[in-house]
Amino acid sequence: MRLSFSVPDALWLRAREAYPIFGDSRLVQVAMECLIADSRPAYLEGPPPESADRLRGLQARLSREARSAFEMGYDAGLELAEVLDWRTLDRLAAAHWRLDDVLSSPGSGSLADRLGALLAERTDEASACFVAELERGRRCWRDADLRRAATFAGGLVLALRQCFEAGDVVLTGDEAEGVAIR
Amino acid sequence: MTLHPGSGPSHIVQGALRNLVERSRPRFGRELDDLRQQVVGMRHSRVVQMAQHAYDQGYDRGLGLCDSLSWIALERMAAAHWSAAAMAADGAGIEPRLATSAYQSGLRDALRDVWLSALDSGRQQPA
Numbered sequence: 583m584r585l586s587f588s589v590p591d592a593l594w595l596r597a598r599e600a601y602p603i604f605g606d607s608r609l610v611q612v613a614m615e616c617l618i619a620d621s622r623p624a625y626l627e628g629p630p631p632e633s634a635d636r637l638r639g640l641q642a643r644l645s646r647e648a649r650s651a652f653e654m655g656y657d658a659g660l661e662l663a664e665v666l667d668w669r670t671l672d673r674l675a676a677a678h679w680r681l682d683d684v685l686s687s688p689g690s691g692s693l694a695d696r697l698g699a700l701l702a703e704r705t706d707e708a709s710a711c712f713v714a715e716l717e718r719g720r721r722c723w724r725d726a727d728l729r730r731a732a733t734f735a736g737g738l739v740l741a742l743r744q745c746f747e748a749g750d751v752v753l754t755g756d757e758a759e760g761v762a763i764r
Numbered sequence: 765m766t767l768h769p770g771s772g773p774s775h776i777v778q779g780a781l782r783n784l785v786e787r788s789r790p791r792f793g794r795e796l797d798d799l800r801q802q803v804v805g806m807r808h809s810r811v812v813q814m815a816q817h818a819y820d821q822g823y824d825r826g827l828g829l830c831d832s833l834s835w836i837a838l839e840r841m842a843a844a845h846w847s848a849a850a851m852a853a854d855g856a857g858i859e860p861r862l863a864t865s866a867y868q869s870g871l872r873d874a875l876r877d878v879w880l881s882a883l884d885s886g887r888q889q890p891a
Contacts, residue, residue: 600788613780647835729843
């Protein structure tokens with residue numbers, strides 16, 4: 583991995599004096615390795631043994647909630663596939679179904695509008711969280727983060743993708759006729 | 765464990781270089797005799813026990829919080845890399861008197877472990 587960073591001259595010179603034998607990259611790598619080693623706690627991390635049952639119970643409940651959020655997203659995706667135009671679907675496919683890439687690109691207003699209208703009536707927490715991110719994105723896309731509603735968004739995109747991939751797209755003889763999906 | 769979550773590369777590299785320079789300082793220390801080594805060992809053991817207790821307390825508190833948190837709330841915290849601000853926003857703030865680094869780590873690890881275990885169980889289910 584390549585990174586760029588800045589370091590005050592005085593700090594860099596002090597580090598260089600202390601470790602003159604390393605090249606620049608190696609010096610930074612050694613510094614990072616030492617930082618990690620020095621930060622490692624002396625105590626044991628992870629669940630105390632008596633927590634196993636509580637963890638299992640929480641896992642079961644939250645898995646159910648996650649599945650429910652995913653299914654709500656999937657259902658929303660099926661509804662969206664009913665009304666979305668071909669051009670937007672094609673853009674999503676071209677963006678490898680990265681919803682945030684498409685929503686953050688210029689001219690994505692119609693997709694955000696469709697999604698907003700579709701989900702406006704829903705009162706569940708998963709839909710509300712997704713709509714809240716859409717609203718943030720309308721003001722300034724940098725403030726939105728679809729990872730906050732990743733499970734719902736994952737279901738929504740899967741439904742769109744399955745609808746898209748279920749039909750082979752063929753151009754009819756006269757391209758002016760448009761595009762048919764069979 | 766997450767080191768310096770949310771910091772940029774410059775901040776992390778500068779911290780690492782400072783740590784490296786600090787390590788290289790001469791300490792002018794004598795070799796520890798057996799007695800002192802033993803005392804240091806005992807003090808270290810005491811400190812580790814206290815840290816372990818604080819970590820386990822934090823972990824226990826994290827599991828307790830999970831009882832009242834929804835999947836959506838956990839997902840929001842995960843998106844913010846379990847930052848203190850994101851956790852506080854969803855009601856998982858830490859009382860100031862308990863806010864040691866070990867307690868914070870325990871609380872964060874509990875929330876993250878629960879989130880990861882639910883995520884893993886979703887991966888194991890057939891599509």
